[in-house]
Amino acid sequence: MGLIDADAGLSTVFDDIEDLARNCRFRDCGHSTEPGCAVREALESGVLDAGRWASFQKLSQELAALEVTKDRMAQEVERRRQAMLQKAYRSNKKDLRDQ
Numbered sequence: 079m080g081l082i083d084a085d086a087g088l089s090t091v092f093d094d095i096e097d098l099a100r101n102c103r104f105r106d107c108g109h110s111t112e113p114g115c116a117v118r119e120a121l122e123s124g125v126l127d128a129g130r131w132a133s134f135q136k137l138s139q140e141l142a143a144l145e146v147t148k149d150r151m152a153q154e155v156e157r158r159r160q161a162m163l164q165k166a167y168r169s170n171k172k173d174l175r176d177q
């Protein structure tokens with residue numbers, strides 16, 4: 079695996095689980111206690127390997143955590159950008175007054 083998009087990466091590596099999840103009764107199924115969960119059914123019938131499911135969950139969590147970090151960083155960048163613009167705006171106004 080190289081530098082691939084995180085979402086594409088997860089569904090590429092775990093395409094069988096992605097396929098199973100599409101058969102869940104609820105689109106936002108958490109695959110834990112939801113009724114009509116295709117993933118749990120596959121786990122119980124042995125179609126889906128429990129270890130494979132565990133690594134999928136682990137990876138999804140890690141990717142989700144990464145997304146949060148990415149969002150926070152984006153927010154921080156935006157906050158700094160706004161601060162810089164405001165500072166520039168204020169000093170610009172001050173320059174105009176001084177003239």
Ligand SMILES: [Zn+2]
Pocket residue numbers: 099102103107108109110112114115116117118
């Ligand atoms: Zn499910």
